[in-house]
Amino acid sequence: MYTFTLPSGQEIELVELTGREEELLTNQRLIKSGEAINQVLLNCIKRIGENKSPKLDDVLNLLSGDRLFILVKLRQISLGDTVELELICPACKQTGFISVNLEDLAVTPYSTEREFTFKLPGSKKQIKFGYLNGHKEKQLVLLKEPSLTSAMLARIISVDGKPPNKKVITELPMRDRSELRREMLKVDAGIDTEVEVICQWCGSRLKTRLEAEPNFLFPNMS
Numbered sequence: 001m002y003t004f005t006l007p008s009g010q011e012i013e014l015v016e017l018t019g020r021e022e023e024l025l026t027n028q029r030l031i032k033s034g035e036a037i038n039q040v041l042l043n044c045i046k047r048i049g050e051n052k053s054p055k056l057d058d059v060l061n062l063l064s065g066d067r068l069f070i071l072v073k074l075r076q077i078s079l080g081d082t083v084e085l086e087l088i089c090p091a092c093k094q095t096g097f098i099s100v101n102l103e104d105l106a107v108t109p110y111s112t113e114r115e116f117t118f119k120l121p122g123s124k125k126q127i128k129f130g131y132l133n134g135h136k137e138k139q140l141v142l143l144k145e146p147s148l149t150s151a152m153l154a155r156i157i158s159v160d161g162k163p164p165n166k167k168v169i170t171e172l173p174m175r176d177r178s179e180l181r182r183e184m185l186k187v188d189a190g191i192d193t194e195v196e197v198i199c200q201w202c203g204s205r206l207k208t209r210l211e212a213e214p215n216f217l218f219p220n221m222s
């Protein structure tokens, strides 16, 4: 059993990934619906704080930064700290290889606040927003056409004290939307899995997220 402290401050106990989880993570249908990750988290989390038998609802209640942190830790305890990435440059199509040590990823702790208030500079509307968690991620995955608006909407609790809707958020001035996104980003926490490298062949900037790379969970498949 492995013990970690989540970005939210809760302590957690994990067991390593087995063939059961590998089967889940290679099932395209379960990956697409987001069920694979939730089932893997449910299988491998043995304790959240005082809760010694976490249920699916407890897994979905975890903040998104905590969930990604757990995924990275599961990778580390199961397959080691080093991820070898094979990145194809979108500009020159050449392949570059880089190695990332997961232990070096920056972790930003969540503050104790869970709700934030922000007055939009243009429309002067008062926005209350929170964090993404597993429940909200699930809703976003189910959307047929994910958009910037739905991603913002998932974090908004109220607009001028009323429940938010898509129309209100879509009709906000672009400046308000941009400021709101910046405000949301400012309080965000979790683990930074973004990797940015310069292509050694053409000098283009390559950006990826570790968890989106096949080698993150399946290092010997290619």
Ligand SMILES: [Zn+2]
Binding pocket: 089, 090, 091, 092, 093, 094, 199, 200, 201, 202, 203, 204
């Ligand atoms: Zn290139």
